[in-house]
Amino acid sequence: MPTNLSPTPPCASACGGQQLELFTPPPVPALSAEFDWERNDVVIIGDSGGKDSGVLVHEVCAQADAAGQLHKVRILHCDLGRTPNGHLIEWPGALEVARSHAALYDVPFTVRRSRRWPSLWDRIMSHGNWPGFFARFCTSDLKTAVGRDYVDEVGAGLRLGRPVRAGYALGMRAEESRARSKKPVIEQHRMTAVSLRDVTTWLPVHRLTTDDVWKAHRDYSIPWHPAYEHVGRLSCRACPLAKREDLIASARLNPGIFAEMAGAEEHLGEPFKKNLTLKQIIELAHDRQ
Numbered sequence: 001m002p003t004n005l006s007p008t009p010p011c012a013s014a015c016g017g018q019q020l021e022l023f024t025p026p027p028v029p030a031l032s033a034e035f036d037w038e039r040n041d042v043v044i045i046g047d048s049g050g051k052d053s054g055v056l057v058h059e060v061c062a063q064a065d066a067a068g069q070l071h072k073v074r075i076l077h078c079d080l081g082r083t084p085n086g087h088l089i090e091w092p093g094a095l096e097v098a099r100s101h102a103a104l105y106d107v108p109f110t111v112r113r114s115r116r117w118p119s120l121w122d123r124i125m126s127h128g129n130w131p132g133f134f135a136r137f138c139t140s141d142l143k144t145a146v147g148r149d150y151v152d153e154v155g156a157g158l159r160l161g162r163p164v165r166a167g168y169a170l171g172m173r174a175e176e177s178r179a180r181s182k183k184p185v186i187e188q189h190r191m192t193a194v195s196l197r198d199v200t201t202w203l204p205v206h207r208l209t210t211d212d213v214w215k216a217h218r219d220y221s222i223p224w225h226p227a228y229e230h231v232g233r234l235s236c237r238a239c240p241l242a243k244r245e246d247l248i249a250s251a252r253l254n255p256g257i258f259a260e261m262a263g264a265e266e267h268l269g270e271p272f273k274k275n276l277t278l279k280q281i282i283e284l285a286h287d288r289q
């Protein structure tokens, strides 16, 4: 699928029905926590290539520029690898969209992959089951652990003679779920270790609605992935946490990886989602061709 860098993203109202967001968060306090640019040596932005990442990069870079701290910003894309048949786990083009976010603000862009797991496929096969809401090993092992290693890499490069102090900016939004609405905008990250690194999690776009996110894409010409014409969320093409309709749409557009994963589902003997198998998703996608 070609990467669409058009400055005209899907209109917010058309996309609204496809979003995961089902939760109306409580009113956001007028003043959100301020990020301490002076205290931190570096700010790393996790960019999946999705719409929340796009607006996140804009928000962090705009704040950094205003504070004269843009030189501290780095963008990290975690590569989730390929299946044994060579299919990308992520949507093709997601990495390129993330790279174009960095180019828009002229900040360093880095791609890293887990040192332990060549791909998310290997991690799932080792685990013997699919990720779920209460088993987010995909995120913790292939994103958070990779981010921690990158913090250490950047810290070592700065030759500070003390543990690096890093901000870690993520694109979570309150509207996405009740759990996310309760997350503080700024808190100490659990990857903090006294003698190694001091990491602050920062959620700069926590307050934004989906409409706000797409408006920012239009207003600031932020690149976005063309898959949003079909699905509400990006990242992995087959995510067990995704909505049923998004999975059916993705299976229609990505028959190769869905067929391969359906074979894995049979091998594992575990359904992809509690009440929905990959075989069923493929059949539903086929019916809508």
Ligand code: SF4
Binding pocket: 131, 138, 139, 234, 235, 236, 238, 239, 240, 241, 242
């Ligand atoms: S998109 Fe889904 S499967 Fe992929 S890392 Fe995120 S939660 Fe895990």
